[in-house]
Amino acid sequence: MNGQLLKVENLTKHYPLGTGFLNKTVPVVRAVEDVSFSVEAGETLCIVGESGCGKSTVARLLMRLVEPTGGRVLIDGTDIAGLKTHELRASRRRMQMVFQDPYSSLNPRLTAGQIITEPVENFERLSRKQRQALAADLLRKVGMRPGMMHRFPSEFSGGQRQRLGIARALALQPSLIIADEAVSALDVSVQAQILNLLLDLQQEMGLAFVFISHDLGVVEHIGHRVAVMYLGRIVELAPCEALFANPVHPYTEALIAAAPVPDPTRVRLEVPVEGEVPSPVNPPSGCAFHPRCPLAVDRCRIEVPPLVPMADGRVVACHVRAPAADTSGRPVAAASSSLTVG
């Protein structure tokens, strides 16, 4: 198993616009395009990017809530895309999800206890006593009182509800939890509590996380490795400290420069990134970022940059900063911004 829990290969999702009943060619939204990464046991991989860059679609593809257009999602070496319904159910035990909105992700008609024990009851019959013991145990794990199991979601605060969402995800004792913007709907003080809870659980149970967020402060706090997405593609994937200390891709640079820093004396890097995110229905040719990129050269407009491994273990997709191996076959390891390829 060599510690590799989740492996994603060339994952792609296109959403057709309309049904294409009469006109054969339907325009598609390229939500996720050729995304590959892996997650090791006990590790936190963060996926960051602007709204609409495909982060959440990746999460839904990983859970197979939507069918991928192409590519593979391997959990412990099993491709979940090929699984039948009953096999897929078995794979659910390995991987669970915490949802973004703590209000709509809990069924308002069920009690807290019923909600958090439901995943276990999908797989085995529980007696009333067992169910209560399980609910109490799960509630304690997420820092809530067991007595709360009889209450309905509407009686809890946002932070408590998110704790319930986490308890539900823990119920099946998965090795990987996918958190899709799990704290972005919460107040900042509550965010910190939930993040610390997740970190504690990770230490205690050796959980791996795929943590999807647009909040770089959160990502810096909990991530081991960070994948930056732009318009459905990963543009840079790097160890967390390295990424924040020394962003290579111009988009990463702009993203980090744009994040607010609670230090008025710090001089902020001015990276001129103009314009809007282009439409994923009709993405720009070549590198999707080239219309907004201050470094763009001719090649960026023509050729999609591949992810090129660099010396410090990161991969970057940029013709300028990380030019791909030439005919010599040796990747260029230095991050040189002046290098252009003709």
Next chain:
Amino acid sequence: MSLLSASAEAAPKGRLQLSGLPRLARRHPLVFIGGGLLALLIILALAAPLYASDPLNLYPFKRLQPLSAEMWLGSDNLGRDVFARTAFGARISLLVGLTSAASTVLTGLLVGIIAGYNRRFDSIAMRIMDGLMSIPTILLALALVSLTGAGIGILIVAITITHTPGTARLVRSVVLGVRERPYVEAALCGGARLPKVLWRHILPSTIPALMIQSANLCASAIMTEAGLSFLGVGVPPEIPSWGNMISSSRLYLPIAPWSVFAPGICLAVTVLAVNLLGDGLRDLFDPRATRRR
């Protein structure tokens, strides 16, 4: 059930813990009143032979009599006892109303839930529903009767067929709204099988709308029965039902209002009871409403 027991355990301490009917009456008075009223009407209908005279007896010399000790609610244009006819009429009206509402809701729920969840079934079933929707109830009933002969059964079938599309569409629209909810996706992520997701997470959301729909269906079925009986498709005119009493006595409304009012008021009370019960059950299935009581 678990919903009830769970909320009882969480009830504030020191308050008298009631159980059974009294607790239902306190927590959900609408269910209690509506259900009680409906039960009373059904009992009165079933027990009609015990307290009312023969509804078919004609007293030609006592036509259009006002209320009296002899005939409590007066008599109609043929000198029949309005009280007896109202009591016996309840049997047919309640039977037709409740059975058609129940069968319509069940078929509509089944079609609607599957259509809401399965695209392929949806496109076929909804076209069929569109077709059924365009058939007038009365025409369908007349056609069916010409095949099999008049009867209450045929009436119920006709009402069910023509009213199912509306209910199915209602359910489908609720299901389409709910199926994308994160808690439904969360249930799937938790490894729930589809039938369980439908039953536990989607079906309960359709209940509020269905409760209101069934109350309307019940009332409209009772009136449709009247119209069809009037055309000779339902029950024969001498057999009383609230509907045919109203339709045959309406000509005499200025001189003998009681002959219309008696069945009319009963009909109104029935519809009220069904509506109260519907509202109450809707609250019962809505945790936010129950907890505030």
